[in-house]
Amino acid sequence: MCSLCGVLGVDDHWSDAVARPGVFSRNEEPLRRRAERTRRIRAANDVLRAYRLTLSDWHGRSYVLATATGKTEIIENLAHLWPAAERLSGRLFDPLDPDLLVRLEAQA
Template identity: 55%
Template sequence: MCGLCGIAGTAPHWTDGVPAPSAPDTPTRRRDRQARVRGLNRVLRPFGLTASDWQGNAYVIATQTGRSEIVADTAHLWQAAARLRGRACDPLDLDLLDRLEAL
């Protein structure tokens, strides 16, 4: 299945918060998602990767050379990051956590 088909119609991941039932695309939800992308970028930057929102339904993870993958939610982000880098990315690495805490 291609990335678009896998994303279409999926329920929100728990990390995406709980949108209002009557308005899934409210300003609050967009603002929360933008804040989530900023946080993801803080963690991904040391790995040479970036994240961006893709139509409020997914994330695009990209390398500095332009290779990218669409992931449905943050649960799939680290697998895509490892594929793009060619090696594992450990978001719980103590050195990384120390650097992030110092920011």
């Protein structure tokens, strides 16, 4: 399957809260969902910056992960972020690495 077909057919991920009958979500309105998605991307980029990677939104449905040298990968949701980051960078990732957390705290 081409990546475009895969993106168009993707179901909502649990991290992308949407209004569903019988389910409470503070992100029922499209503008609020978009703002929450932007906050998640910003938080991911805080971690990815240490590895010279960036994450960006792709039409509100997927994400584009990119290296500093221009390699990119489209990922469907944040569950695919760390494996994709490892593939693109050729390095192992631990977003809970104590040294990384110390650096992130120092930046805050």
